[in-house]
Amino acid sequence: MRLWLLRHLAGLCLAVAALAVVLSAAPAHAVQPDEMLADPALEARARDISAGLRCLVCQNESIDASEADLARDLRLLVRKRLVAGDSDQEVVDYMVARYGEFVLLRPRFDWQTLALWGTPVVVLCAGAGFAFLSWRGRRRQAGPSSLSPEEAARVEALLRSGD
Amino acid sequence: MIVETGHYALVLALAVALVQSVLPLAGARLGDGRLMQTGTNTAILGFLLLALSFACLVTAHVQSDFSVLNVFENSNSAKPMLYKVTGVWGNHEGSMLLWVLILGLFGALVAGFGRDLPASLKANVLSVQAWITTAFLLFILATSNPFQRLSPAPFEGQDLNPVLQDVGLAIHPPLLYLGYVGFSIAFSFAVAALIDGRIDAAWARWVRPWTLVAWIFLTLGIAMGSYWAYYELGWGGWWFWDPVENASFMPWLSGTALLHSALVMEKRSALKIWTVLLAILTFSLSLLGTFLVRSGVLTSVHAFATDPTRGVFILAILAIFVGGSLALFAFRAAALEAGGLFAPISREGALVLNNLFLTTAAATVLVGTLYPLVLDVLAGTKISVGAPFFNMTFGPLMLPLLAVVPFGPLLAWKRGDLMAAAQRLWAAAGLALVVVIAVLAYTRGGKILAALGIGLAAWLILGSLTDLAGRAGFGRVARGVALRRLAGLPRSAFGTALAHLGLGITLLGIVSVVTFQTELITTMTPGQVVEAGGYAIRYEGTEKRQGPNYSEDAARFTLMRGTDRVDTMESARRLYTARQQPTTEAGIRTELFSQLYIALGDAGANGGATVVRVWWKPLVTLVWLGAVVMALGGIASLSDRRLRVGAPARSRRRALLQPEPAE
Numbered sequence: 163m164r165l166w167l168l169r170h171l172a173g174l175c176l177a178v179a180a181l182a183v184v185l186s187a188a189p190a191h192a193v194q195p196d197e198m199l200a201d202p203a204l205e206a207r208a209r210d211i212s213a214g215l216r217c218l219v220c221q222n223e224s225i226d227a228s229e230a231d232l233a234r235d236l237r238l239l240v241r242k243r244l245v246a247g248d249s250d251q252e253v254v255d256y257m258v259a260r261y262g263e264f265v266l267l268r269p270r271f272d273w274q275t276l277a278l279w280g281t282p283v284v285v286l287c288a289g290a291g292f293a294f295l296s297w298r299g300r301r302r303q304a305g306p307s308s309l310s311p312e313e314a315a316r317v318e319a320l321l322r323s324g325d
Numbered sequence: 326m327i328v329e330t331g332h333y334a335l336v337l338a339l340a341v342a343l344v345q346s347v348l349p350l351a352g353a354r355l356g357d358g359r360l361m362q363t364g365t366n367t368a369i370l371g372f373l374l375l376a377l378s379f380a381c382l383v384t385a386h387v388q389s390d391f392s393v394l395n396v397f398e399n400s401n402s403a404k405p406m407l408y409k410v411t412g413v414w415g416n417h418e419g420s421m422l423l424w425v426l427i428l429g430l431f432g433a434l435v436a437g438f439g440r441d442l443p444a445s446l447k448a449n450v451l452s453v454q455a456w457i458t459t460a461f462l463l464f465i466l467a468t469s470n471p472f473q474r475l476s477p478a479p480f481e482g483q484d485l486n487p488v489l490q491d492v493g494l495a496i497h498p499p500l501l502y503l504g505y506v507g508f509s510i511a512f513s514f515a516v517a518a519l520i521d522g523r524i525d526a527a528w529a530r531w532v533r534p535w536t537l538v539a540w541i542f543l544t545l546g547i548a549m550g551s552y553w554a555y556y557e558l559g560w561g562g563w564w565f566w567d568p569v570e571n572a573s574f575m576p577w578l579s580g581t582a583l584l585h586s587a588l589v590m591e592k593r594s595a596l597k598i599w600t601v602l603l604a605i606l607t608f609s610l611s612l613l614g615t616f617l618v619r620s621g622v623l624t625s626v627h628a629f630a631t632d633p634t635r636g637v638f639i640l641a642i643l644a645i646f647v648g649g650s651l652a653l654f655a656f657r658a659a660a661l662e663a664g665g666l667f668a669p670i671s672r673e674g675a676l677v678l679n680n681l682f683l684t685t686a687a688a689t690v691l692v693g694t695l696y697p698l699v700l701d702v703l704a705g706t707k708i709s710v711g712a713p714f715f716n717m718t719f720g721p722l723m724l725p726l727l728a729v730v731p732f733g734p735l736l737a738w739k740r741g742d743l744m745a746a747a748q749r750l751w752a753a754a755g756l757a758l759v760v761v762i763a764v765l766a767y768t769r770g771g772k773i774l775a776a777l778g779i780g781l782a783a784w785l786i787l788g789s790l791t792d793l794a795g796r797a798g799f800g801r802v803a804r805g806v807a808l809r810r811l812a813g814l815p816r817s818a819f820g821t822a823l824a825h826l827g828l829g830i831t832l833l834g835i836v837s838v839v840t841f842q843t844e845l846i847t848t849m850t851p852g853q854v855v856e857a858g859g860y861a862i863r864y865e866g867t868e869k870r871q872g873p874n875y876s877e878d879a880a881r882f883t884l885m886r887g888t889d890r891v892d893t894m895e896s897a898r899r900l901y902t903a904r905q906q907p908t909t910e911a912g913i914r915t916e917l918f919s920q921l922y923i924a925l926g927d928a929g930a931n932g933g934a935t936v937v938r939v940w941w942k943p944l945v946t947l948v949w950l951g952a953v954v955m956a957l958g959g960i961a962s963l964s965d966r967r968l969r970v971g972a973p974a975r976s977r978r979r980a981l982l983q984p985e986p987a988e
Contacts, residue, residue: 195848216709222567267711281692282718285685
């Protein structure tokens with residue numbers, strides 16, 4: 163109920179940029195001590211994985227940062243799978259199989275996310291190509307900038323006669 | 326009565342804006358000086374009316390007039406006075422009024438300071454500015470009226486959202502809006518230039534300072550918002566790649582690009598068409614940000630669909646202004662004359678590279694922010710694009726840009742000498758390499774990326790200092806002469822150096838806190854001790870307290886180094902009574918540039934036990950201090966006489982007295 167209220171408020175009162183962030187996560191009682199695994203290496207892996215998984219009922223929050231009950235359930239699930247001996251990839255695959263691609267904060271590269279992942283590369287290359295072409299076009303327009311041999315000789319002669 | 330006055334002033338402001346939209350433009354077409362002059366008068370009058378309207382809303386909030394719906398929904402008689410005032414813009418209606426007020430302010434500033442502008446350009450600019458004002462005033466009056474009455478008037482208000490009850494609300498939104506909305510001036514100049522079909526020297530000289538003003542405010546606004554989220558949120562994060570943050574970051578990226586391209590245009594009258602396009606794009610991103618935040622489309626596409634009045638209205642404004650200006654650009658850009666030539670290796674070339682990477686970064690953030698919405702609408706597929714995506718794409722785009730930043734200011738205009746620049750930078754590069762090796766040695770080779778990141782930061786910092794030292798002639802002339810030359814350098818040289826220095830400082834903070842921060846999450850009982858940041862931290866116990874409109878559990882901690890008591894810290898969780906909403910008030914201790922950050926989690930079952938989160942955040946404050954240094958660079962550059970129109974005579978005299986070293 164309180165969570166719902168928080169979200170609802172967020173919709174109404176997004177006064178400014180950071181506020182939404184504040185709203186959607188306050189107060190963040192993320193990972194609880196009782197959830198943490200005794201093995202530090204395993205716990206560190208759990209934190210890493212959790213940071214990449216979305217709390218499904220939150221706005222753009224990872225389960226590692228979220229205080230929602232669902233996020234806690236998912237954090238426990240991740241740890242359960244790790245204790246059972248899954249690799250990081252297997253845990254992520256397991257979560258995707260259960261909750262769909264929506265759970266991934268970094269979407270997989272497939273035909274649907276082609277434009278997403280392609281944007282930086284395409285824009286950079288297109289921009290560089292455009293800059294190069296317009297530079298070359300302008301240089302051609304401006305004509306040859308170097309002097310012809312005859313002109314160079316005349317300049318030389320003029321410079322000498324000036325001494 | 327006051328409330329009705331405010332409402333009436335708002336309607337009058339709309340009428341004035343309508344006049345301003347038409348008459349000056351018509352005057353410019355007809356060549357009628359009197360019609361053009363109306364722009365100046367209406368811009369100032371419109372601003373005064375908006376200020377009156379805003380003052381009325383502030384009065385209603387200060388007086389806790391709960392017969393006004395907006396006051397009832399966002400205020401409470403027990404709320405401290407500061408938050409009664411700041412609460413005016415801590416809600417949708419009030420913040421839109423602030424938005425338009427600032428829009429009016431910028432219009433009035435152009436009207437007041439633009440005496441030296443060509444009359445037709447000024448008239449066109451003021452008309453375009455009035456189009457934006459008209460659109461947003463219509464939006465406020467039709468869908469978001471802050472002066473709506475409530476009958477019967479309730480006795481008590483619902484209070485302001487507790488997380489907004491912070492001094493941050495007094496500073497962050499006004500700064501951010503001054504930045505956001507400030508880009509409207511660049512936009513209006515661009516559209517005015519397209520309407521006229523020509524750009525002259527006055528255009529570039531004018532656009533750059535206005536862009537700089539907006540950029541300074543936006544930089545400070547974003548940094549302030551980041552720090553606010555950091556201390557208010559209770560888990561020490563300072564950037565989340567949240568769509569709402571991205572909404573303010575995109576105009577910053579393209580605004581930074583615009584600053585640099587406007588520089589080329591001012592000095593070399595090249596990149597004209599691109600600068601105009603960038604001015605349009607930057608304000609379009611500001612408008613897009615307003616749409617994203619105001620329409621509720623971020624909460625979910627479906628929430629947007631169920632109550633679409635506001636969202637559709639802003640979407641229409643967005644479509645008209647972005648579509649209209651881009652169409653105008655497509656028709657008229659060819660009429661603008663292309664400017665001077667330059668070799669790829671030159672100051673201009675470096676600035677083109679800067680623009681290429683900044684624009685790509687802005688496009689990446691834009692696509693990442695909108696992709697889930699668009700995919701949901703088009704294909705019905707739900708995906709998430711969060712921090713891991715942005716870190717993976719934005720980071721690699723920024724690294725090459727940051728690596729070449731020190732070269733830019735060392736290259737000459739038109740045709741630069743890369744080898745000469747590299748020779749002047751060898752000391753900076755050598756020192757940066759030493760830093761990398763030192764960090765590697767310190768971490769015993771464990772943190773290669775951290776070492777490279779800190780090395781890059783050192784390279785940026787030292788590179789910007791090299792630029793200044795080189796201009797002053799340190800190492801070439803006697804130190805006294807060099808110092809005098811340094812003091813005599815044009816302020817814009819300091820501006821460039823400070824802005825790039827700030828970039829390095831921010832990077833240093835980011836790398837340091839990301840790689841070296843320590844985190845401890847545990848349940849503590851009174852008397853228990855934990856270690857963080859070289860301290861032993863003893864939990865003393867929790868005390869219940871009553872604030873004006875909240876109750877809180879405040880936990881006390883004693884900091885010890887060995888057996889010596891160093892300091893005490895306090896960290897609290899609050900419950901705001903009117904909304905029954907909890908917040909955390911983290912305990913933060915700043916030590917030079919690093920911070921110890923203690924946040925309370927839930928209270929334990931047995932007496933006094935509580936969940937405690939302790940972070941040691943090395944050099945974290947540099948993240949924001951760097952942004953402040955960047956803004957200082959902007960201010961230094963802004964104060965340069967060369968930027969102030971109407972001051973060329975005096976700057977020429979000064980130049981004669983004190984010859985500037987050749988660039």
